[in-house]
Amino acid sequence: MDSAERPLRIPPEMVIYAEKHDIFHLIQTLVRNLMVDKPDDPIQYLINFLERDNVDVPRIILLGPPASGKRTVAKKLCEHTQAIHITFSDILKDDSDLTRAAQSYYDKKQNVPKDLWIQLIQQHLSKPDCVQRGWVLEAIPKTQDEALCLQEAGITPDHVVMLEAPDVVLIERSSGKRIDPVTGDVYHVTFMWPESEEVARRLETPRTLMPVQVMSQKLQKYHTEAHALKRTYHNCLKIINADQPHVDVFSQVLNFICTPRHSPSPYTPRILLFGPPGAGKSLQAKLIAQKYGIINICCGELLKAVSADESHMGELIKPYLESEQQVPSSIVLRVLTERLSRMDCTARGWVLHGFPRDVEEAELLHKSNFTPNRVFFLEITDDIAIERLALRAVDPVTGEW
Incomplete structure (x- = not known):
């Protein structure tokens, strides 16, 4: 501003209005979604976006080692928030050229290229139900490179939960895991047996139940990436001890998810x-x-x-x-x-x-x-x-x- 001009004065009612209606966060959300979804008609996209009943939908990433209880927590979280539960297996079920290309790599036991991997996730998250209701990504990403790819693509979570438990506990859980073939819910012979006798009768041992040695190797591989993932998501991360009753674990996760993140909006006391x-x-x-x-x-x-x-x-x-x-x-x-x-x-x-x-x-x-x-x-x-x-x-x- 020209020093000869009168100094800029912001009317107090403008500041109060912006804070009351969280205008800064609203604009930030609009710009973020524009850059992620890249609509052909940005104006109509913004109009449709603002006409939604809920602009702030859950955007959650749930991480943790094998047998830490991610599936159980993710399902309950989606029941509570109405968000869409997404695993990479779910993504591969989409009927598209991208999923067929990715499946061909899996059939050859090869890693899916990063570009294809990120396109698969973007394609799935752009579905109307994910856009309107939000999402919970279970065990995605697995590495820091994948996390950085998500960030570069504009896929940024509001909350990241990482479950942790001693390896001894996780190995014991893995050996006692049982699956309900009807609902896909995960149970355990010691820690979480179903109350319904009907459900208990139909439980099955997972086909992919891992021997102790294989489980130990998977845990070691997870630990090598976990520290880097913590650094990547440090600003929105909550680490929760999974070595406690599943009810308590979910309660802590839900409490974190329901707590609004610190807003970067300008704040004048x-x-x-x-x-x-x-x-x-x-x-x-x-x-x-x-x-x-x-x-x-x-x-x-x-x-x-x-x-x-x-x-x-x-x-x-x-x-x-x-x-x-x-x-x-x-x-x-x-x-x-x-x-x-x-x-x-x-x-x-x-x-x-x-x-x-x-x-x-x-x-x-x-x-x-x-x-x-x-x-x-x-x-x-x-x-x-x-x-x-x-x-x-x-x-x-x-x-x-």
Whole structure:
């Protein structure tokens, strides 16, 4: 901006509106989905996207070693969130040229090329049910290279869960695994036997039940990649101990999934401190301002500063201060509005104490569009407050209590 021009001032109501409706996150979501789905008609795509009942659908990756309980957790998670459960086997069931090409590599016991692998996942995730309801990727990706390929393709999860358990426990679980051929649900002869006798009667031993040596090799291979996967997804990762009852494991997973991630949206603190005299409002405001780099505004000190500058507003305030009368709310609000509208408060945020003094002033502050996003009430007993006030002293040089 030209230095000769008036400085840019962002109206407070714009900031409040953006925070209230999470505009930054909405724009971020729209751009991310545009880049992932690459629609031929971006405008119509955005219109359809915004007309959905739920813009924020689950985007979850569930990782873990063999026999850690991924399948059980993933199925329950999808039942709870209505998201689509996706394994690589599910992806290969799609009837497309890509899946047939991938299957040919599997038939030859060869690795699927990365480009083909990522195209398969993109094709599956672009299905209407995945777009509208979200997805849970089970055991995808398996390596850091695959994770980086997903990131490059714009497939970024909101939550990544990694299950962990001692190898001894996992090997024991593997040997006792049983499968329900009707539902595909996984059970265990010791740790998770079905309550229904009908289900118990039809359980089968998996055809691919691994000998201990093979299981140990698979665990070793998993551990070599797990650390790199943790680094790749460190900003959205939750590691959960799978060596506990499956009900507790799922409860912890669900709690993590239901907890909103920290938003990268610009955030401007607007803090109000309330409390009786002697509660320590001034001290706490000073400490908060120092820690978070925001503006400390004491209403009383602000009124004194304005009354000393010989302005028209100062002349209005001075008689009230000299006679130790309460300054009218309308005058105080005009002074506060001017101060809170300055660039430092708009850009960095503020912590205010000494106003509002009653409900009517609180309503006036709210109507002025300077709505706080954090309000703290400091409580103290009358005896302690009186003791503090009786022992209070003033530094004549700095004016500090």
